[in-house]
Amino acid sequence: MAKIAILNYIKRSSPVHELTGTTKLIFFIAWSVTSMVTFDTRVLVCMLAVGAVIFKVSQIRIRDINVVLGLAAVFLLLNNFFIYLFTPEYGVELYESRDLLFTIVGRYTVTAQQLFYHLNITLKVICVVPIALLFIACTDPSEFASSLARIGVSYRAGYAVSLALRYIPDVQREYRNISQAQQARGIDISGKDKLFTRLKNSVAILLPLIMSSLNRIETVSNAMELRGFGKKDKRTWYTRRELGRNDWLAIGFAVVILAAGLIVTFWDGSRYFNPFLRW
Amino acid sequence: MAQPIISFKDYGFQYTAQASPTLHHINLDIYPGEKVLIAGASGSGKSTIGSCLNGLIPYAYPGESTGKLTIGGKDPKESSIFELSQIVGTVLQDTDGQFIGLTVGEDIAFALENDCVPQDQMKETVHEVAKLVDIDHHLEYAPHDLSGGQKQRVSLAGVMVEQVKVLLFDEPLANLDPAAGRVTIELIDEVQKRTGAAVIIIEHRLEDVLWRSVDRIVLMDEGRIVADMPTKDFLSGDMLLEHGIREPLYLTALRYAGISITKELEPQHVESLTLSGEQKEKVRSWYRDNAGLTGAKKERRELLRVENLSFGYTPEVQNLKDVSFSIEEGEMVSIVGKNGAGKSTLAKLICGFEKPTSGRICLEGRDLSGDTIKERAKTIGYVMQNPNQMISKPMIWDEVEMALLSGDMNEQERKERVEETLKICGLYPFRKWPVSALSYGQKKRVTIAGILVQRPQIIILDEPTAGQDYHHYTEIMEFLKELNTQGFTIVMITHDMHLMLEYTPRAIVFCEGMLLADTTAARVLNDPSLVQRANLKETSLYTLSVMCGIEEPQEFTERFIAYEEARRRR
Numbered sequence: 001m002a003k004i005a006i007l008n009y010i011k012r013s014s015p016v017h018e019l020t021g022t023t024k025l026i027f028f029i030a031w032s033v034t035s036m037v038t039f040d041t042r043v044l045v046c047m048l049a050v051g052a053v054i055f056k057v058s059q060i061r062i063r064d065i066n067v068v069l070g071l072a073a074v075f076l077l078l079n080n081f082f083i084y085l086f087t088p089e090y091g092v093e094l095y096e097s098r099d100l101l102f103t104i105v106g107r108y109t110v111t112a113q114q115l116f117y118h119l120n121i122t123l124k125v126i127c128v129v130p131i132a133l134l135f136i137a138c139t140d141p142s143e144f145a146s147s148l149a150r151i152g153v154s155y156r157a158g159y160a161v162s163l164a165l166r167y168i169p170d171v172q173r174e175y176r177n178i179s180q181a182q183q184a185r186g187i188d189i190s191g192k193d194k195l196f197t198r199l200k201n202s203v204a205i206l207l208p209l210i211m212s213s214l215n216r217i218e219t220v221s222n223a224m225e226l227r228g229f230g231k232k233d234k235r236t237w238y239t240r241r242e243l244g245r246n247d248w249l250a251i252g253f254a255v256v257i258l259a260a261g262l263i264v265t266f267w268d269g270s271r272y273f274n275p276f277l278r279w
Numbered sequence: 280m281a282q283p284i285i286s287f288k289d290y291g292f293q294y295t296a297q298a299s300p301t302l303h304h305i306n307l308d309i310y311p312g313e314k315v316l317i318a319g320a321s322g323s324g325k326s327t328i329g330s331c332l333n334g335l336i337p338y339a340y341p342g343e344s345t346g347k348l349t350i351g352g353k354d355p356k357e358s359s360i361f362e363l364s365q366i367v368g369t370v371l372q373d374t375d376g377q378f379i380g381l382t383v384g385e386d387i388a389f390a391l392e393n394d395c396v397p398q399d400q401m402k403e404t405v406h407e408v409a410k411l412v413d414i415d416h417h418l419e420y421a422p423h424d425l426s427g428g429q430k431q432r433v434s435l436a437g438v439m440v441e442q443v444k445v446l447l448f449d450e451p452l453a454n455l456d457p458a459a460g461r462v463t464i465e466l467i468d469e470v471q472k473r474t475g476a477a478v479i480i481i482e483h484r485l486e487d488v489l490w491r492s493v494d495r496i497v498l499m500d501e502g503r504i505v506a507d508m509p510t511k512d513f514l515s516g517d518m519l520l521e522h523g524i525r526e527p528l529y530l531t532a533l534r535y536a537g538i539s540i541t542k543e544l545e546p547q548h549v550e551s552l553t554l555s556g557e558q559k560e561k562v563r564s565w566y567r568d569n570a571g572l573t574g575a576k577k578e579r580r581e582l583l584r585v586e587n588l589s590f591g592y593t594p595e596v597q598n599l600k601d602v603s604f605s606i607e608e609g610e611m612v613s614i615v616g617k618n619g620a621g622k623s624t625l626a627k628l629i630c631g632f633e634k635p636t637s638g639r640i641c642l643e644g645r646d647l648s649g650d651t652i653k654e655r656a657k658t659i660g661y662v663m664q665n666p667n668q669m670i671s672k673p674m675i676w677d678e679v680e681m682a683l684l685s686g687d688m689n690e691q692e693r694k695e696r697v698e699e700t701l702k703i704c705g706l707y708p709f710r711k712w713p714v715s716a717l718s719y720g721q722k723k724r725v726t727i728a729g730i731l732v733q734r735p736q737i738i739i740l741d742e743p744t745a746g747q748d749y750h751h752y753t754e755i756m757e758f759l760k761e762l763n764t765q766g767f768t769i770v771m772i773t774h775d776m777h778l779m780l781e782y783t784p785r786a787i788v789f790c791e792g793m794l795l796a797d798t799t800a801a802r803v804l805n806d807p808s809l810v811q812r813a814n815l816k817e818t819s820l821y822t823l824s825v826m827c828g829i830e831e832p833q834e835f836t837e838r839f840i841a842y843e844e845a846r847r848r849r
């Protein structure tokens with residue numbers, strides 16, 4: 001069957017792949033928290049450098065994930081655009097100083113402070129997105145559920161994630177088959193028709209797809225119950241691996257990043273690193 | 280006498296959602312180590328019995344029960360589905376849907392994980408059981424890398440890890456090609472011998488199950504048990520057809536030859552038959568008497584031509600390799616071969632869903648490669664396996680009319696065309712009905728009507744009878760045959776050997792993307808090497824004719840089919 005792979009597990013051998021899912025999950029959480037909280041440019045730049053090294057080590061190449069990276073870039077641009085559209089002088093407010101460079105029109109001024117603010121927003125996203133993608137691309141889906149369970153998420157919820165991963169390819173295949181058969185009956189969703197017709201037509205594909213997915217759900221939930229899913233409060237995991245030396249090192253490193261990032265950020269009492277402050 | 284492990288005493292059951300009971304006065308005991316086949320047409324209640332055994336009733340499907348049922352000494356109402364699952368292990372019909380894990384190993388381990396078995400012990404058990412069903416070299420595989428038969432092995436291993444006392448198989452043959460089905464029956468037999476578990480098989484494909492001995496057959500009809508007896512006695516009666524189950528072909532052939540089936544014949548397998556010289560002569564004389572039935576082939580006009588067609592979903596794998604054949608107007612053809620042989624891919628190429636890497640497809644001499652899916656659909660119709668994959672309107676009329684809406688017909692023309700189509704399909708009386716009020720077979724007709732309404736010259740059907748019992752199978756196939764006599768050319772993708780033999784004079788056989796044979800259906804099934812390479816199964820008629828010393832087994836099969844058809848006509 002043709003592969004419609006946009007974002008999925010990419011099997012390679014690298015130190016990042018060898019870490020357990022739990023380690024990667026903890027690392028990912030620590031990393032995201034740090035980069036979400038901090039507005040400290042120094043921290044962000046350091047993280048960016050570390051992230052680039054991890055990416056290099058992981059053996060995942062840009063072209064493996066270029067579709068999603070492209071999408072992320074579009075959202076980043078839109079995000080920046082709207083921030084500027086609604087609050088063109090937010091940076092001034094934030095950094096409590098104003099260095100006007102030039103004015104576009106009316107209230108749309110360009111200040112050094114605003115540009116600096118946008119730089120920080122962009123850095124934050126550039127820090128998080130590649131690591132998030134790396135987390136998905138380097139973690140064997142079999143380990144997702146057990147990793148979630150290890151950090152305290154209910155295994156029932158964890159398994160829901162795992163099952164979704166299991167059935168996505170099936171549903172994609174089914175969608176393809178149904179849509180081809182319906183196209184043969186004059187259903188066109190390719191764009192020549194008007195928007196309303198296209199919406200109406202997509203129902204002709206979605207309805208059978210939903211019906212068949214509901215059947216699938218019934219089968220799998222019966223199959224799971226018949227094999228004792230949910231019998232006990234806990235369960236063990238076939239694919240879980242014990243944490244090794246590298247795992248502890250990675251977790252330790254994650255904690256260091258988190259701690260160092262937060263300490264540097266809040267040292268002067270504010271989330272925002274302010275180079276404009278004059279003493 | 281040992282205690283029965285399962286015991287129904289005057290048991291009845293009614294689903295909450297239904298107006299009348301599905302099971303009535305069931306009395307059935309199953310003893311440890313027994314092998315029992317529960318047969319019956321769709322809607323006979325055989326699957327409901329299965330659900331009572333594994334606890335889905337009452338836990339997943341609530342309802343009202345009467346009488347008494349004990350499983351391993353327990354009353355299911357006072358126990359839990361988990362407790363029951365440790366006594367009765369169930370292999371469901373849908374081999375794909377019940378695959379829970381992301382790999383074979385994980386899936387087999389699922390029940391152990393839920394039981395909090397420590398990991399090292401779990402790995403050991405999984406390995407042991409996987410070895411037992413011969414899947415231990417595939418533990419790392421994902422479900423979509425496995426064949427249907429392999430998936431079934433995984434399901435079986437998944438329930439065997441619990442060391443259950445009863446193994447329950449719900450229509451284990453439904454999704455398998457004939458050879459894989461045969462291997463499954465052998466596997467079930469072997470597993471039972473090694474573990475000593477009781478085995479219950481729910482299936483309507485009697486002849487296929489009887490490939491290996493079964494101790495007892497329980498026949499269900501309309502929610503009641505109508506027979507419960509040892510296989511030999513069961514087959515010597517003639518209650519099968521009455522209750523919508525197809526009798527093994529070799530027995531039908533014997534009956535036609537005027538031999539009455541008795542216990543003494545050992546009728547449980549074709550190989551075990553003990554025919555006297557006199558009886559063999561009877562078969563031979565029947566064969567001679569029916570020489571005139573098989574007619575000569577008619578000359579027809581070529582309609583579809585496939586030339587040197589090759590295709591691969593990825594550049595590395597070739598799903599079809601240099602395939603050429605042609606189909607003539609008014610033909611009814613089967614395309615057969617094992618799962619993954621390229622049959623469905625071929626259909627997709629013909630319909631224009633995929634583009635060939637090389638070669639071409641011509642209709643009435645015109646190259647189709649420039650035509651879009653929509654344009655091709657006017658001449659080539661495609662019907663998916665499951666009607667639920669196609670039906671997208673609540674009302675029958677709308678569903679059938681759908682394909683016309685995007686064309687250039689006016690309302691009056693459309694109305695006439697839909698009415699005419701509904702009449703062809705025998706759906707005219709239901710034209711104002713909602714689709715949901717129809718049976719499975721009728722829904723199938725609606726989807727076929729939805730295609731016919733465009734008046735294609737060829738209709739391609741993917742597994743038109745999959746999962747259907749004999750009654751519905753006959754209903755669907757007779758309908759298709761009727762369409763065929765009205766001039767529609769019909770191509771069917773199937774792995775039902777009976778369908779191919781009985782309804783399609785010609786069969787095109789595929790194996791690993793290549794066209795292996797293009798000949799008569801009877802010839803295909805009487806060529807042992809072809810049968811083996813294409814994962815088919817020779818018919819018991821072949822074995823019977825060899826046993827009776829008939830020199831041309833394939834001719835025997837052809838005469839048998841012609842004779843059956845002539846009988847049906849009368």
